[in-house]
Amino acid sequence: MILSKKWLNDYVKINVSDKEFADTMTMTGSKVEGYCQEGAQLKNIVVGKVVSLEVHPDSDHMWVCKIEIGENKTVQIVSGAQNLKVDVYVPVALDNSVVFGGQEIKACALRGVESYGMLCSLAELGLTVHDFPNAISDGIFILDDDCDKTLGMDIRQSIGLNDVVTEFEITPNRPDCLSVVGLAREAAASFNVSLNVAKPAVKPSKGDVSKLLKVRIDDSEKCSRYIGAVVENVRIAPSPLWLRERLRASGVRPINNIVDITNYVMLEYGQPMHAFDLRYLEGNQVIVRTANEDETITTLDGTDRKLDTEMLVIADEKKPVAIAGVMGGEYSGIMEDTNTIVFESACFNGASVRRTSKKLGMRTEASGRFEKQLDPENCLTCLNRALELVQLLNAGDVINGVVDCNCIDSQETILPFDWKWVNNFVGIDVKADAQKEILEKLEFKVENDLIKVPSFRGDVNHLADISEEIARFYGYENIPNRPLSGVANAKLTDEQVLQNLISETLLSCGLSEISTYSFISPKAYNKINLPEDSEKRNCVVITNPLGEDTSVMRTTPLPSLLDVLARNYNNRNENIKVFELATVYFSQGTKKLPVENQIISIGMYGDDCNFYSVKGVVEELICQTGIDSYDIEVLTNDSSLHPGRAAKLLLNGEELATIGEIHPAVLDNYGFDTRVYVALVKFETIQKNRNTIKRYKPLPKFPAINRDLAFVCDKEITVLKLEKTISKAIGDVLESISLFDVYEGEQITQGKKSVAFNIRLRSDERTLKDDEADSAVKRAVEALSELGISLRG
Numbered sequence: 001m002i003l004s005k006k007w008l009n010d011y012v013k014i015n016v017s018d019k020e021f022a023d024t025m026t027m028t029g030s031k032v033e034g035y036c037q038e039g040a041q042l043k044n045i046v047v048g049k050v051v052s053l054e055v056h057p058d059s060d061h062m063w064v065c066k067i068e069i070g071e072n073k074t075v076q077i078v079s080g081a082q083n084l085k086v087d088v089y090v091p092v093a094l095d096n097s098v099v100f101g102g103q104e105i106k107a108c109a110l111r112g113v114e115s116y117g118m119l120c121s122l123a124e125l126g127l128t129v130h131d132f133p134n135a136i137s138d139g140i141f142i143l144d145d146d147c148d149k150t151l152g153m154d155i156r157q158s159i160g161l162n163d164v165v166t167e168f169e170i171t172p173n174r175p176d177c178l179s180v181v182g183l184a185r186e187a188a189a190s191f192n193v194s195l196n197v198a199k200p201a202v203k204p205s206k207g208d209v210s211k212l213l214k215v216r217i218d219d220s221e222k223c224s225r226y227i228g229a230v231v232e233n234v235r236i237a238p239s240p241l242w243l244r245e246r247l248r249a250s251g252v253r254p255i256n257n258i259v260d261i262t263n264y265v266m267l268e269y270g271q272p273m274h275a276f277d278l279r280y281l282e283g284n285q286v287i288v289r290t291a292n293e294d295e296t297i298t299t300l301d302g303t304d305r306k307l308d309t310e311m312l313v314i315a316d317e318k319k320p321v322a323i324a325g326v327m328g329g330e331y332s333g334i335m336e337d338t339n340t341i342v343f344e345s346a347c348f349n350g351a352s353v354r355r356t357s358k359k360l361g362m363r364t365e366a367s368g369r370f371e372k373q374l375d376p377e378n379c380l381t382c383l384n385r386a387l388e389l390v391q392l393l394n395a396g397d398v399i400n401g402v403v404d405c406n407c408i409d410s411q412e413t414i415l416p417f418d419w420k421w422v423n424n425f426v427g428i429d430v431k432a433d434a435q436k437e438i439l440e441k442l443e444f445k446v447e448n449d450l451i452k453v454p455s456f457r458g459d460v461n462h463l464a465d466i467s468e469e470i471a472r473f474y475g476y477e478n479i480p481n482r483p484l485s486g487v488a489n490a491k492l493t494d495e496q497v498l499q500n501l502i503s504e505t506l507l508s509c510g511l512s513e514i515s516t517y518s519f520i521s522p523k524a525y526n527k528i529n530l531p532e533d534s535e536k537r538n539c540v541v542i543t544n545p546l547g548e549d550t551s552v553m554r555t556t557p558l559p560s561l562l563d564v565l566a567r568n569y570n571n572r573n574e575n576i577k578v579f580e581l582a583t584v585y586f587s588q589g590t591k592k593l594p595v596e597n598q599i600i601s602i603g604m605y606g607d608d609c610n611f612y613s614v615k616g617v618v619e620e621l622i623c624q625t626g627i628d629s630y631d632i633e634v635l636t637n638d639s640s641l642h643p644g645r646a647a648k649l650l651l652n653g654e655e656l657a658t659i660g661e662i663h664p665a666v667l668d669n670y671g672f673d674t675r676v677y678v679a680l681v682k683f684e685t686i687q688k689n690r691n692t693i694k695r696y697k698p699l700p701k702f703p704a705i706n707r708d709l710a711f712v713c714d715k716e717i718t719v720l721k722l723e724k725t726i727s728k729a730i731g732d733v734l735e736s737i738s739l740f741d742v743y744e745g746e747q748i749t750q751g752k753k754s755v756a757f758n759i760r761l762r763s764d765e766r767t768l769k770d771d772e773a774d775s776a777v778k779r780a781v782e783a784l785s786e787l788g789i790s791l792r793g
Helices: 018-027 180-191 241-249 257-269 350-360 365-370 378-392 419-426 432-441 463-474 494-508 558-570 611-624 664-670 683-689 719-730 770-785
Strands: 002-004 031-037 043-055 063-070 073-079 089-098 108-110 113-115 117-119 164-169 214-217 223-232 274-277 285-290 296-298 304-306 312-315 320-323 341-348 403-406 413-416 445-447 450-453 576-586 595-605 631-634 641-651 654-662 677-682 705-714 734-743 752-761
Touching: 002 180, 002 241, 018 031, 018 164, 018 180, 063 089, 063 117, 073 089, 073 113, 073 117, 180 257, 180 432, 214 223, 214 403, 223 285, 223 378, 241 257, 257 274, 257 365, 257 378, 274 320, 285 341, 296 320, 312 350, 341 350, 341 378, 350 365, 413 463, 419 432, 419 463, 432 445, 432 463, 494 576, 494 595, 494 611, 494 683, 558 576, 558 595, 558 664, 558 677, 595 611, 595 683, 611 641, 611 654, 611 677, 654 664, 654 683, 677 683, 705 770, 719 734, 719 752, 719 770, 752 770
Parallel strands: 214 285
Antiparallel strands: 002 164, 031 164, 043 063, 043 089, 063 073, 089 117, 108 113, 223 341, 223 403, 274 341, 285 312, 296 304, 312 320, 413 450, 445 450, 576 595, 595 677, 631 641, 641 654, 654 677, 705 752, 734 752
16 A cells, blocks of 8 residues: 555644654554655756747757746756747756656757756656646646746646655555555554544535436345445546646556546545446446356456356446456446446455456456455445545536445444453553553544444454554553463374374485475376376366466376486486375365375385385384284286386275386386386375384293294295284294295296295293194194195205
8 A cells, every 4th residue: 555645644644754654653553665755866857937949050940948947047958849838837957957767967068059957858757648637748848737836946846746655565454554544544543643534525416316326236245235326417637636646646547537536535445436437337227246157248458258157247237337346347437428427336245356356367456455355334435525526626417315225234343341351461551541542543432341343443353353453552562571371282183293203214214305396287197107097187277377387286296206306316316215295186076175185105216225125114114103914915007117016005905005116118207217116105094094002022031932934835925925824823922923035946846936934933921842833833834735835845
């Protein structure tokens, strides 16, 4: 929000320096980004009067001008402008002056004739014809009757280019401060001075507005109030200089008196307004409704826009004429031949305006205000202010009355006046009378130990909000330091504890943690050889992506993991082991949020890496989470992994992890010239099956018995299956079983393999006898023989 100091002075009189004003407003909650004086770049430019014009002796298009600059002083200036006349008043840049853009002006000779300065155009003052409509853009600026023509006066003072503008950063919860009146209210409270905002007064006139205009609200949830007024015999003309000055200082380009009035009221009271040409409202009716299916509108910027049934529009009997809260239609504006207009002042639902502006890609001054949820009680005041300005500027004839469709629930927000609670909450000691004084300066009403919140303060709903008001005017710098009150009982959730355990385990295994983006390119699925009909290609698509490379939410972390490994490989990092607790997203259609799952992705390459390296890391991770039983199967149908060097781990029939070497075709896609090993572990499966109970065993009291057994079995039978069969057959006396040899060769039948285990037997209660050990081994052999597995001779 840009604030004009001249405009502010209409409502509050503050006699402090600009820096003190900025500092104080910032400390009371209205943060100042910066301030500057208009025309500060202009130096030594004054008002002058053309006394005489003579043709340059050595040029047929240049004039030798005598310019009076006050106190009976004249200067000679050579100019090529063709719009000069005797007795006109002009801006004169004297010797050693500076014009807009920083150009210095010095006395010099032009074709043999001395020129002691320069006459200025609008551009050389940093202005345009919008600021002075009676001037021309390609000639000298001739001062009109609105300007102070005192000779020798600084040109900035003469044309009103001497305002101080302050830029505020207004937080989204304070739309009331997106206005001169709102900031004046804050300034009055900050400097403890009176606020003078007159109630708009519209003079009685002719006619009855209800005979010319009808208004209907069909969607009261999206529009709580709509007020219309009519002005006949509109007289389009430039606005007076004082109004143009204030608009320019506020960063708004003056256009004509009617458009300028709507902009002026928006800046003054914070309420966006619109003026419709009544002849383009069929049936003289305004209907506030949602758009029909496939309905379109051409907006003021000349763009055709397709609407949907969630967008609110302003319509007549047949068509939409404006997108509510965003922009008017092409025929809703003010034209040269406009005769009768309808002024609109309405309050639209902020969330609805925000959604509409985002869908259409339209961010306007109006939508930026409406989306913060404006005060519906402000609508009538703003409309009356616009009508008051119409009468003041003689811009048309106001028709008596307004059409007010009011659907608001006018319940006041009332809070208890608990000044002791505020003191305890903030940590200050401010008496009840002092707190009441602060609140009343901000137009809160404090009566009978109750606080009535003004309608423009929609952000105040709790005593904590009241505390903020007291604290910022008491002075944040005056609040004493103190320890935090209360006891913090915060602790990590079970999920966070497990995440920390996983990170610590993998870090202890020598891996480095990485963090990648959750959005990827859809082409990444091609790089990992994902089948075209895979469910993992059904992604959540981002509607406004930064680019194609970040346009979908990933359903697998593998592309992100391989990108990191490939980047390190290209940078000649020879040995890399990394992991990430990555989130993946599965679409449930456009009406539901996606399903989010976490995958522990592990990747590595280097001289000491192989399939068993990554398998060992996964087994250590599973062990640390208390899972002690799982199955392993050969994996041959994963197109991203080598068909002969991949496996999956199962837990109670549910997939727990995928482990394997990356497929050679995928390695080529990423530019690898070495083997890469990965594992994808499902976090949810670990979380569901983890065992947090730790059991401790005392040191053994009795000796163990060791047996070495070798079995011959089919090559397809996994070692894990053999171990589980042996463990089940032996029972409680089995302390451990360890694989120490796998042999395939001439001494073994083709298609078979020899698997050798060391079996350790021990009892916690007594010393085992040899016959007990032999009996246990016999049970194991018999159990395996039932599976067609024989003891090797």
